[in-house]
Amino acid sequence: MKNDQLLLNKIIECCNDIEECIEFFGNDEADFLESNIYxxxxxxxxxxxxxxxxxxxxxxxxxxxxxxxxxxxxxxxVIVHNYGAVNKRYLWKTITNLVPELKETCGRILVDISSE
Structure with a gap:
């Protein structure tokens, strides 16, 4: 359980990093698609x-x-091994729609397992 807590905290931290990127670079898909650094x-x-x-x-x-x-x-x-090319639009959808949901759910799971 302790390892799960560390891992869930790591996931939340990475979600926060993505949110910081969006704040820094902007919440615009066109900007994302044009910026290799982003x-x-x-x-x-x-x-x-x-x-x-x-x-x-x-x-x-x-x-x-x-x-x-x-x-x-x-x-x-897929990202690490670059099976074909990473679909940039899918990556955008992931960081703007799925990551916030993952962060919220991992936070809930963390509270649940911490109280056990």
Whole structure:
């Protein structure tokens, strides 16, 4: 459980890093698609999130099946191994729509397992 707490905190920290990127570079898809630095900054955090997800216990992932854990880990693999080219629009959708949801859910899970 302690390892899960560390991993969930890491995921939340990476979500915060993505939010900082959006604040710094702007919440505009066109700017994102034109900025290699913006894309790589966010992709690095997605990679770290995927790594942390891969190390979460079965208990956490099984108890929270509403989160697409395998998809998150799989997207990390796509970015790292560059299977084809990373779809920049999908990356944008991920950082603007899915990351905030993941952050919120990981925060809830963290509270739940901390109170056990």
């Amino acid at each position: 894309q790589k900054s966010c992709a690095f955090s997605i990679i770290q999130i995927g790594e942390a997800v891969k190390s979460l216990s079965f208990g956490v992932t099984n108890d929270n099946r509403d989160i697409p854990w395998k998809d998150i880990a799989g997207f990390r693999d």
